[in-house]
Amino acid sequence: MTKYIAFDFDGTLVDSQNIAISVVNQLAKKHNFKSIEKENIDYLKSLSVLERCKFLNVPVYKLPFWAPEFYRIYKDSIKHLCFFDGISDLLNQLADLDYKLAIISSNSENIIRDFLKRKQIENVDQIFCSSNLFGKNKVIKKFLKKNKLKNSELIYVGDESRDIIACKEVGVEIIWVSWGYDSIDTIKEESPDYIAKEPQDILSIVKSLSD
Template structure:
């Protein structure tokens, strides 16, 4: 039986799309790359991170250098950040069961902790963060080692293909959620272990294991 359920943050627990687009467009003006238009959103959801960067004319190698600036601007909008409908209740229900909950994200730990405090969520045991968009498998591996867990003792919940790819690298089962940043077409070729189309389905999947 899994001992931990770990969640991605943006696009999985919280609806940060409008904030992210606003921040990206501010950076676009400063660093001279293509801003995101409303009509681009569905198209971008069907692209990989690399192809999104290509579409927006963003040099991939510059992402780590721009990450601190991105989250500094993002933090100013944290008051507008909201859980997706049903997520707050899901976390409370899972916390009432025999599961430890964690967040493993590429967002800022400070932002995540401030958001959880503002929303009175106190049953998240651990938060692991890395600004490396392509190194989540290393963060998951670090989480397993720190908690002396086998891969089979963790379930990860995420919304992007890179979440699924990272989990498969370390042998962790993954639940992909359909309400985040990646489209169903994008994710199908990565074959997540489970798919949830609404938060209550996460609880059903967990109970079935």
């Protein structure tokens, strides 16, 4: 039976697309890679992370070195960050049903905690983060181990194909949300366990699992 519901942050809980594009474009000027243009956004959503890097001429091996700079600039724009419509209510509804809530993200823990404090969100029990874009499976394993959970006691909610891949590697079920960074075409081959087209779908899915 599900005890914890863990959420990705960017693209799942919060609408950070404009902030992320702005930060990427600032880094593009400094490090001489291709900027993101408005007409390319939908196309980029159809690509994997590695394919996006190739399209933007971003050397993948440099991502860990640029991550601190990315989050430093991101943090300066946190006042413009907001929940997707319906997410705040969803978190309250899930907490009222006695589910424990967590965030497992590639973003900075300081940014996430600052955002939750600004929004006066107190029902998120734990936050686990890793700056490694492709290391979320290890973070999920760490979360399971720390909380002494069986795989079946956690369900993850995310918006990218790499979230699905990480969950399948660990053996945790995932709800993929359609309002984030990856399009439906990007994740079809990964076959998420559940698909949510709006936040209330997450509530319905979770309730159905406890019936």
